[in-house]
Amino acid sequence: MDADSRVTTVSEVPEDGTFLFTVMEGFDEREVVLTKLTDGTVEAYLNYCQHWTDVRLDKGSGGTVRDDELVCTRHAATFRKDDGVCTHGPCEGAVLETVDVTVEDGAVYLTDDDYRFDHVGQASDIDLSSGGRIGFDGP
Numbered sequence: 001m002d003a004d005s006r007v008t009t010v011s012e013v014p015e016d017g018t019f020l021f022t023v024m025e026g027f028d029e030r031e032v033v034l035t036k037l038t039d040g041t042v043e044a045y046l047n048y049c050q051h052w053t054d055v056r057l058d059k060g061s062g063g064t065v066r067d068d069e070l071v072c073t074r075h076a077a078t079f080r081k082d083d084g085v086c087t088h089g090p091c092e093g094a095v096l097e098t099v100d101v102t103v104e105d106g107a108v109y110l111t112d113d114d115y116r117f118d119h120v121g122q123a124s125d126i127d128l129s130s131g132g133r134i135g136f137d138g139p
């Protein structure tokens with residue numbers, strides 16, 4: 001596995017929260033949240049809600065997890081940690097955007113061809129005015 005794509009160790013990823021890191025998509029920074037499932041595997045999603053796309057799930061201090069679901073604190077949408085499906089809330093049925101990661105020897109690697117690992121933590125160029133607010137009209 002490429003050392004440049006190593007994000008963190010599995011033990012650093014919380015089950016009751018999220019681990020935030022930043023990737024590059026071309027010249028643009030994108031934030032990703034990692035979360036650990038009860039079986040010890042990890043899943044990764046782009047760090048924005050499917051209801052209002054300018055709302056981040058992890059604002060830099062860890063996202064909210066309740067009953068194995070990621071919670072958007074703005075309007076309380078809940079997303080299953082294992083597949084990102086919104087099970088309740090204004091965007092019910094929508095799905096978080098998955099980012100491919102792989103675990104090897106206790107470390108988490110970014111293995112998504114669309115992105116390049118940049119750094120742990122939040123993006124340096126967060127601009128909440130960009131990206132627009134896209135309403136979700138249901139499945």
Ligand code: FES
Pocket residue numbers: 049050051052055072073074075076077089090091
């Ligand atoms: S912005 Fe996330 S539920 Fe409304």
